[in-house]
Amino acid sequence: MKLLEPFDLGGMRLANRIVLPAMVTRLSGEDGFVNKDIIERYVRFAKGEPGLIVLEAMAVHEAKSGPLLRIGHDRYLPGLTGLRRAVQEAGDVKVIPQIIHFLKISRSGWRQKITDLSREEIHAVTGHYAAAAGRARAAGFDGVELHMAHAYTLSSFLSRRNNRLDEYGRSLENRLRLPTELIAAVRAEVGEEFPVGVRFDAEECIKDGYTVSDAARIALRMARAGASYLSLSAGGKFEDAIHKPGDPLYPYTGYSGDRCMPASNYPDGANVYMAEAVKRHLTAHGCPTPVVATGKIRTPELAERLLDSGVADLIGMARALLADPDWPRKLREGRQDSIIHCIYGNVCKNLDENFKKVRCVLWPKGALQAPESGDAEGPGWTLGREFLATAEAGRVHLYWKQATDNEDVYGYEILRGEDGAGASHITTVKGCSYNDYDIEAGVRYTYWIQAYDLAGNRSEKLGPRDVTLPYPDAARERLERAAATRTEGRVP
Amino acid sequence: MKLLEPFDLGGMRLANRIVLPAMVTRLSGEDGFVNKDIIERYVRFAKGEPGLIVLEAMAVHEAKSGPLLRIGHDRYLPGLTGLRRAVQEAGDVKVIPQIIHFLKISRSGWRQKITDLSREEIHAVTGHYAAAAGRARAAGFDGVELHMAHAYTLSSFLSRRNNRLDEYGRSLENRLRLPTELIAAVRAEVGEEFPVGVRFDAEECIKDGYTVSDAARIALRMARAGASYLSLSAGGKFEDAIHKPGDPLYPYTGYSGDRCMPASNYPDGANVYMAEAVKRHLTAHGCPTPVVATGKIRTPELAERLLDSGVADLIGMARALLADPDWPRKLREGRQDSIIHCIYGNVCKNLDENFKKVRCVLWPKGALQAPESGDAEGPGWTLGREFLATAEAGRVHLYWKQATDNEDVYGYEILRGEDGAGASHITTVKGCSYNDYDIEAGVRYTYWIQAYDLAGNRSEKLGPRDVTLPYPDAARERLERAAATRTEGRVP
Numbered sequence: 001m002k003l004l005e006p007f008d009l010g011g012m013r014l015a016n017r018i019v020l021p022a023m024v025t026r027l028s029g030e031d032g033f034v035n036k037d038i039i040e041r042y043v044r045f046a047k048g049e050p051g052l053i054v055l056e057a058m059a060v061h062e063a064k065s066g067p068l069l070r071i072g073h074d075r076y077l078p079g080l081t082g083l084r085r086a087v088q089e090a091g092d093v094k095v096i097p098q099i100i101h102f103l104k105i106s107r108s109g110w111r112q113k114i115t116d117l118s119r120e121e122i123h124a125v126t127g128h129y130a131a132a133a134g135r136a137r138a139a140g141f142d143g144v145e146l147h148m149a150h151a152y153t154l155s156s157f158l159s160r161r162n163n164r165l166d167e168y169g170r171s172l173e174n175r176l177r178l179p180t181e182l183i184a185a186v187r188a189e190v191g192e193e194f195p196v197g198v199r200f201d202a203e204e205c206i207k208d209g210y211t212v213s214d215a216a217r218i219a220l221r222m223a224r225a226g227a228s229y230l231s232l233s234a235g236g237k238f239e240d241a242i243h244k245p246g247d248p249l250y251p252y253t254g255y256s257g258d259r260c261m262p263a264s265n266y267p268d269g270a271n272v273y274m275a276e277a278v279k280r281h282l283t284a285h286g287c288p289t290p291v292v293a294t295g296k297i298r299t300p301e302l303a304e305r306l307l308d309s310g311v312a313d314l315i316g317m318a319r320a321l322l323a324d325p326d327w328p329r330k331l332r333e334g335r336q337d338s339i340i341h342c343i344y345g346n347v348c349k350n351l352d353e354n355f356k357k358v359r360c361v362l363w364p365k366g367a368l369q370a371p372e373s374g375d376a377e378g379p380g381w382t383l384g385r386e387f388l389a390t391a392e393a394g395r396v397h398l399y400w401k402q403a404t405d406n407e408d409v410y411g412y413e414i415l416r417g418e419d420g421a422g423a424s425h426i427t428t429v430k431g432c433s434y435n436d437y438d439i440e441a442g443v444r445y446t447y448w449i450q451a452y453d454l455a456g457n458r459s460e461k462l463g464p465r466d467v468t469l470p471y472p473d474a475a476r477e478r479l480e481r482a483a484a485t486r487t488e489g490r491v492p
Numbered sequence: 493m494k495l496l497e498p499f500d501l502g503g504m505r506l507a508n509r510i511v512l513p514a515m516v517t518r519l520s521g522e523d524g525f526v527n528k529d530i531i532e533r534y535v536r537f538a539k540g541e542p543g544l545i546v547l548e549a550m551a552v553h554e555a556k557s558g559p560l561l562r563i564g565h566d567r568y569l570p571g572l573t574g575l576r577r578a579v580q581e582a583g584d585v586k587v588i589p590q591i592i593h594f595l596k597i598s599r600s601g602w603r604q605k606i607t608d609l610s611r612e613e614i615h616a617v618t619g620h621y622a623a624a625a626g627r628a629r630a631a632g633f634d635g636v637e638l639h640m641a642h643a644y645t646l647s648s649f650l651s652r653r654n655n656r657l658d659e660y661g662r663s664l665e666n667r668l669r670l671p672t673e674l675i676a677a678v679r680a681e682v683g684e685e686f687p688v689g690v691r692f693d694a695e696e697c698i699k700d701g702y703t704v705s706d707a708a709r710i711a712l713r714m715a716r717a718g719a720s721y722l723s724l725s726a727g728g729k730f731e732d733a734i735h736k737p738g739d740p741l742y743p744y745t746g747y748s749g750d751r752c753m754p755a756s757n758y759p760d761g762a763n764v765y766m767a768e769a770v771k772r773h774l775t776a777h778g779c780p781t782p783v784v785a786t787g788k789i790r791t792p793e794l795a796e797r798l799l800d801s802g803v804a805d806l807i808g809m810a811r812a813l814l815a816d817p818d819w820p821r822k823l824r825e826g827r828q829d830s831i832i833h834c835i836y837g838n839v840c841k842n843l844d845e846n847f848k849k850v851r852c853v854l855w856p857k858g859a860l861q862a863p864e865s866g867d868a869e870g871p872g873w874t875l876g877r878e879f880l881a882t883a884e885a886g887r888v889h890l891y892w893k894q895a896t897d898n899e900d901v902y903g904y905e906i907l908r909g910e911d912g913a914g915a916s917h918i919t920t921v922k923g924c925s926y927n928d929y930d931i932e933a934g935v936r937y938t939y940w941i942q943a944y945d946l947a948g949n950r951s952e953k954l955g956p957r958d959v960t961l962p963y964p965d966a967a968r969e970r971l972e973r974a975a976a977t978r979t980e981g982r983v984p
Contacts, residue, residue: 224974286978482716486778
């Protein structure tokens with residue numbers, strides 16, 4: 001499949017088309033130096049064999065912040081070089097740092113805005129990025145990614161809400177000015193051969209923000225200015241962030257944060273239309289620069305469809321790889337059925353928001369990294385195959401017996417079919433019960449439970465158990481009649 | 493074209509497939525009675541010949557509010573009957589009221605929530621809707637539309653944020669309970685033959701809100717419970733509304749308000765993907781209930797494409813018909829080129845937000861209704877054909893001489909082409925100058941100005957004028973080279 005084929009990304013040969021986008025870990029200290037936890041996190045990712053690992057954002061300047069990696073001074077180089085080497089040695093993977101500039105925020109809720117910046121300060125941002133890109137190259141990274149997304153400095157310049165009155169604001173061209181100058185400066189620093197990616201919002205998802213209409217044009221400019229690839233994100237802005245008194249404002253707490261990391265309420269590939277619009281514009285202008293699509297792309301089938309149809313060149317998966325770093329490797333080895341699936345519950349996002357070390361809620365309790373196991377034996381139902389599914393109070397309650405495993409039972413997947421149509425994974429839990437609230441009356445739900453172990457080996461399925469909620473009394477007859485009467489309609 | 497063909501909507505024969513969705517006018521008094529301004533507004537719409545006019549929301553209960561039509565008591569019947577008759581007599585158009593229940597809000601920012609309602613109060617909502625639907629029938633309307641969208645009571649029950657702990661909350665089925673009971677009660681009141689539409693949000697567009705995943709299922713339930721059609725809206729919620737101290741909270745002021753009425757920063761048909769998801773689900777379940785798609789569908793071409801592909805059965809146009817009520821008639825008469833185009837500047841939305849009478853910013857100053865004119869003579873450039881287009885400070889400044897007309901010059905359309913590709917309407921102004929901020933360097937923009945009169949007759953075009961902004965100095969050479977190098981890419 002195309003997803004597993006090599007790809008030439010601006011000179012980097014990726015072993016496959018799966019990209020780990022930059023994801024906050026909060027594993028680093030406030031000193032900004034690489035530490036053991038950080039190395040272990042990325043080595044773990046590397047073992048899973050994504051084509052490209054983009055390291056979490058590291059600051060290009062020496063501004064105060066919470067736990068955050070740094071690349072704003074040569075003293076960070078030895079640590080970064082060590083991290084780079086460890087990751088490269090762990091697998092056939094390319095590794096690049098994402099570099100970021102951000103403005104000041106305070107616990108009062110105050111934040112510095114781009115309108116507060118003098119021209120000198122703006123030019124300094126360019127200088128910081130260029131120097132940091134140079135350090136990325138010096139540390140031996142395979143490239144560098146410029147963070148221009150979310151709530152940070154460059155994204156605020158690109159924003160449709162950029163209301164600076166000088167040549168850096170208001171019109172689209174003026175909003176593009178700093179990002180354009182910055183890529184030029186980075187290129188001047190690292191040369192033409194070093195891959196330089198740009199990550200930016202394909203939609204701001206805030207009131208009066210820009211949409212794909214602008215994003216398509218931003219993408220083309222960034223490509224022509226020298227970007228080797230365009231990695232699309234969405235939202236994650238300060239404008240709708242929810243201020244928790246006493247904490248600095250955190251930009252993923254509002255609606256735009258939801259759109260950045262679409263949770264279980266969103267359909268798969270919720271942001272794919274953005275990649276489509278961007279790619280269409282690039283193609284119409286004869287621009288071959290690759291696009292990384294992201295946003296709840298969780299199945300090989302969807303990923304492949306996007307690659308096949310040309311909507312994207314590379315597939316970014318953050319939460320899916322956090323849940324199971326071995327997703328790419330398992331796919332390559334034909335062991336897709338042992339992938340541990342992200343449930344898009346965004347506990348990782350909440351940890352980040354609360355300045356806690358980011359882990360996956362599915363991982364074993366207390367673990368700081370995804371488990372590793374070469375075990376081949378799956379769990380079994382030695383304690384009994386009892387499995388109850390009951391409808392009450394407008395929800396379905398599931399209860400089952402614990403499974404056992406030679407190593408450890410990792411979790412229980414809940415599979416559900418509707419009206420006889422095939423089972424799909426609806427969520428995963430660690431305990432032995434679950435309330436399904438995502439149900440409607442009149443549909444025959446069929447449930448199965450499947451336990452899995454640390455390696456992702458599955459147990460036999462418990463089930464099927466069928467449950468149907470009754471229609472509300474007031475409309476029961478009509479609804480039953482209507483459900484029985486199917487009219488042939490057009491397929492849109 | 494399909495758009496102009498008749499359509500059977502649950503027994504109503506519509507002359508065409510253009511629907512005027514309910515739109516606040518703020519023309520009524522606080523007494524809730526129909527007045528002269530209201531009648532004139534809808535008669536004006538009727539003369540333009542949409543297939544269906546949905547009157548602005550009227551309250552089913554006697555709760556306090558600002559200016560709002562009412563249908564919560566028989567004393568409103570004579571006025572409503574008169575309004576109905578006047579609209580029906582004005583053209584071959586069907587007319588139905590949208591009926592609404594809302595909870596209390598106060599100027600302090602406080603608002604009553606659905607968790608505050610007792611079961612008795614919930615049942616009373618059902619009773620109010622049923623009685624109001626009965627009054628709609630008694631007044632001779634062609635049908636009735638149940639408002640279940642935006643920030644109002646029924647939408648709050650449907651909301652994914654409905655956290656009632658009883659049988660009316662939390663699970664999807666429980667969220668569907670009140671809307672289901674309510675349609676049953678309305679059907680019991682008005683019988684099977686009276687068209688009953690449901691308007692609801694196809695996406696809440698708020699943090700933790702529902703998306704098309706739920707909307708598809710809501711649609712199917714509403715259809716099976718007895719809805720004659722489903723009219724899709726989006727957003728417009730209290731949860732992200734911006735509170736203006738001293739004013740009651742108004743639900744279109746936040747991001748979800750933007751998504752409800754997508755402005756010029758959104759692409760055409762911004763919400764079409766929602767109709768597509770809903771229609772796909774209905775079709776898969778053999779449900780033929782028609783779907784009205786809305787959200788910046790402004791051209792006959794887009795409307796026709798949606799009908800042809802089966803993404804929608806009817807096309808809702810609110811702001812486009814406010815700007816030019818004669819849009820449907822002009823299209824039918826082959827006078828599409830005299831349509832006055834909405835600029836999606838949302839001045840109408842702002843008037844509504846500020847509790848002012850809603851009019852279109854394009855209308856002549858002070859006019860309370862769209863102008864009418866049978867004149868056939870267009871404006872001319874008798875005062876000179878001077879037309880300047882200059883690029884400076886990252887924007888394009890346009891200036892031209894005033895046009896003259898035998899009646900009155902209504903406005904100046906600004907048309908723009910990019911790199912030689914055909915002209916499209918970018919906005920309309922009333923004065924003789926315009927700053928275009930929506931521009932990027934390196935693109936050759938070609939501008940034309942076209943004046944039009946009250947009937948929409950166009951003048952000759954002024955222009956073309958070509959302008960190209962220079963690239964930023966820092967990247968000029970590279971950008972020029974890149975723009976000149978077009979690589980053949982795939983078309984997604």
